[in-house]
């Protein structure tokens with residue numbers, strides 16, 4: 691079968707950056723897939739596939755999924771899309787649901803993700819969030835072994851505090867954590883201020899999830915809007931593009947907005963080129979109302995102990 695070598699066909703607009711300390715280059719803006727749900731009609735899945743394809747063609751080649759999303763449906767839909775592209779032009783991340791209790795069930799879950807994605811390996815495999823049901827030591831044994839077996843090219847975590855990240859790294863025999871996927875955006879700056887300096891110092895990539903506050907930043911408070919509007923005007927862009935650009939104008943940050951609608955997707959891709967001034971970046975550090983907690987993250991919607999993040 692003739693696969694789409696999209697980089698020959700489309701002028702790539704997407705900037706790529708180094709992943710952690712590796713030699714890997716990853717698109718600074720990728721594609722989130724949390725919204726691919728179970729039991730939807732055909733049109734829902736077709737629209738998702740269209741968006742994912744368009745995103746790939748615009749260079750948003752990092753696709754983020756998880757076994758948790760739509761109970762595996764997200765991985766399946768991603769798999770159906772990526773089979774038409776050259777594997778080495780894509781960067782696929784998926785995540786281990788931390789409700790698996792034992793080494794064996796975690797391993798089984800990892801290979802089930804591969805099957806749904808139709809891949810021999812993923813590029814990055816993450817622990818979705820820390821669990822109190824099983825130890826970080828056991829989880830890291832799984833990650834070390836998956837890396838050795840070639841199930842994944844790189845490993846990382848998500849929703850881990852710096853302390854948990856360091857502990858996880860210390861349990862790894864061979865592997866190195868290259869990434870922590872964290873909730874970060876102009877309204878939720880906790881990780882920008884508390885964790886990012888650590889990741890910058892240690893050459894680890896921070897993937898900012900929910901860069902548009904999960905709902906597209908449609909009802910922002912006045913304080914934020916008043917700061918965003920003139921900057922958006924200055925860059926001839928939308929406030930959402932500025933919000934995405936703000937994240938990736940920080941060293942070591944990449945992001946994965948989710949966009950079902952093509953106009954959102956295309957707009958997000960263009961944000962990669964927005965270069966904000968130091969003043970435009972730091973103006974958001976001075977917001978009056980900052981949500982510094984993490985109460986809407988996927989992790990806190992579950993019954994696991996998530997009190998530390």
Ligand SMILES: NC(=O)c1ccc[n+]([C@@H]2O[C@H](COP(=O)([O-])OP(=O)(O)OC[C@H]3O[C@@H](n4cnc5c(N)ncnc54)[C@H](OP(=O)(O)O)[C@@H]3O)[C@@H](O)[C@H]2O)c1
Pocket residue numbers: 721722723724725754755818819848849871872898899900901902903904905906907930931946947948949950951952953954955957958987988989
């Ligand atoms: N590791 C974790 O625990 C974790 C937690 C949450 C999310 N994530 C990952 O991060 C991804 C992104 O986060 P998210 O899904 O929470 O939300 P998000 O990307 O912050 O926001 C998505 C919402 O913004 C809208 N939108 C997208 N681009 C827009 C634009 N240019 N202008 C206006 N509205 C726009 C989308 O609309 P349409 O979809 O209708 O186009 C959707 O309603 C997820 O999909 C998932 O892959 C990971």
